[in-house]
Amino acid sequence: MSHAPAPLPWNRPLIGDEEIAEVLDTLRSGWLTHGPKATRLEHAVRERLGVQDAFAVTSCTAALHLALLAGGIGPGEEVITPSLTFCAAPNAIHHVGARPVFVDVDSTTLNITPEAAAAAITPATRAIAVMHYGGQMCDMRAFRALADQHHLLLIEDAAHALHASRDGMPAGSVGDLSTFSFYANKVAAAGEGGVLAGRADLVQRARLLGRHGIDSSAWQRHGKRNTADYEVTVPGLKYVMSDLTAALAAVQYDRLPEFTRRRAAIAAAYTGALADLPGLFTPTVEPGVEHGWFLYAVLIDPDAAPLDRGQVAAGLLERHQIATSVHFKPVHFLGPYRDMAHRPLPATEMAAARQLSLPCYPAMTDQDVERVIHAVRQLWT
Ligand SMILES: Cc1ncc(COP(=O)(O)O)c(C=O)c1O
Known part of the structure; x- marks a missing residue:
């Protein structure tokens, strides 16, 4: 069983x-x-x-x-x-x-x-x-x-x-x-x-x-x-x-120094193992930045990946019991801000459709990290 x-x-x-x-x-x-x-x-x-x-x-x-x-x-x-x-x-x-x-x-x-x-x-x-x-x-x-x-x-x-x-x-x-x-x-x-x-x-x-x-x-x-x-x-x-x-x-x-080292190691493992997947963009870290890795935020281009962001999130949850999150639903899509005039926000709206946050926190074991990598890769096969 x-x-x-x-x-x-x-x-x-x-x-x-x-x-x-x-x-x-x-x-x-x-x-x-x-x-x-x-x-x-x-x-x-x-x-x-x-x-x-x-x-x-x-x-x-x-x-x-x-x-x-x-x-x-x-x-x-x-x-x-x-x-x-x-x-x-x-x-x-x-x-x-x-x-x-x-x-x-x-x-x-x-x-x-x-x-x-x-x-x-x-x-x-x-x-x-x-x-x-x-x-x-x-x-x-x-x-x-x-x-x-x-x-x-x-x-x-x-x-x-x-x-x-x-x-x-x-x-x-x-x-x-x-x-x-x-x-x-x-x-x-x-x-x-x-x-x-x-x-x-x-x-x-x-x-x-x-x-x-x-x-x-x-x-x-x-x-x-x-x-x-x-x-x-x-x-x-x-x-x-x-x-x-x-x-x-x-x-x-x-x-925080200990926690951040662990977050960075998880982020490096994800980037090493997922960067080759078509249509999945791992985080871009600019020169001179020591990233705090609160989020491991990927972007999924539905035209180049086999699944869109929602399907990846649902696949991870339903097939692998792995929860993800989205950061963020843009504020100009919400309640009182919806009717406010605003400048064009094309990259914000792109991210709203494509961004996904994978689990990335120091309470994760190496096995948890491998499990996430394996599950994401499986969704791409
Ligand atoms: C960017 C940002 N600012 C502010 C907050 C609000 O933090 P708090 O819950 O401590 O008020 C959050 C919370 O998630 C956040 O993500």
């Missing part, structure tokens, strides 16, 4: 004894909200990126919202951003009353380009919010020059790129502000969570806005002054990361 193999999920976090010990330590400490563990994570991000400040928050979405608020982006203003992304940045732009202006991506890296962004600048443009697709950092030297030339705020949505660099510059270190995600499927997973990093004046403003506009944190007041002794200096929101989350996030963050 043959046994069907266990399903292989698209993603699974790798949580070890150290993470569990840190969370238990927090549970036993008597301090659960933003405090010493969040401070540890903020220090680690600051050290790795070499940025002036970092603030641990509830999600990357919260970090994006705070980035726009701290940057003073508001009604009537435009923010240039990709449509080939998760809806978080466009939604945050919407919530400050501004308008997302979608620009097209490069058809091989799936990152927006400085040229496309430059062509979209109008007198209403206030910011560029790039996104490092799949963990490959955008050309930030060129984006920095463009933003400086036009006096624009530069935001890096580095949700996919917690441990990536280009020409020796870490992702998240070039923008005025950058945002990171510790969501359950991200390269450092804490269930939920995010970090806002960057210029001290802006992060300080965000810190105030992210704790109701109150002039001190709960940890700063704890044991030192009456907990009711505070002032609300501006109307803010509640976005601070809890120490329970930070305990998990900080250990995962410290393990």
Whole structure:
């Protein structure tokens, strides 16, 4: 009797004894909200990126919202951003009353380009919010020059790129502000969570806005002054990361070199074994890029491959119990953004039809990797 193999999920976090010990330590400490563990994570991000400040928050979405608020982006203003992304940045732009202006991506890296962004600048443009697709950092030297030339705020949505660099510059270190995600499927997973990093004046403003506009944190007041002794200096929101989350996030963050090495090895194995398949395009990595490999994103050209993207995904799932994912359904195809006027986005729409993310994460065994390679190749025979 043959046994069907266990399903292989698209993603699974790798949580070890150290993470569990840190969370238990927090549970036993008597301090659960933003405090010493969040401070540890903020220090680690600051050290790795070499940025002036970092603030641990509830999600990357919260970090994006705070980035726009701290940057003073508001009604009537435009923010240039990709449509080939998760809806978080466009939604945050919407919530400050501004308008997302979608620009097209490069058809091989799936990152927006400085040229496309430059062509979209109008007198209403206030910011560029790039996104490092799949963990490959955008050309930030060129984006920095463009933003400086036009006096624009530069935001890096580095949700996919917690441990990536280009020409020796870490992702998240070039923008005025950058945002990171510790969501359950991200390269450092804490269930939920995010970090806002960057210029001290802006992060300080965000810190105030992210704790109701109150002039001190709960940890700063704890044991030192009456907990009711505070002032609300501006109307803010509640976005601070809890120490329970930070305990998990900080250990995962410290393990990123190990995790990224494993992701890169899996990516290299896939590229070595799949690059010859007709109509399947393995990821393009630009010179100088240390890829973070959150995604192993292939493109499947239905005119040259035996199957289209949907058929490959269905074949892997139904015949091999291997789950895949798609990044992304472009935001201009979704809900409130569908009716918005936008520039032509041909490469974004090509990727929407052809892109597929294969499982690529450190909890995979070598056998899992071989299984995926074998299954994909079988679909091409
Ligand atoms: C590019 C991008 N930005 C932002 C987010 C939002 O992250 P979070 O879930 O931490 O708010 C995601 C989440 O998947 C993402 O892929």
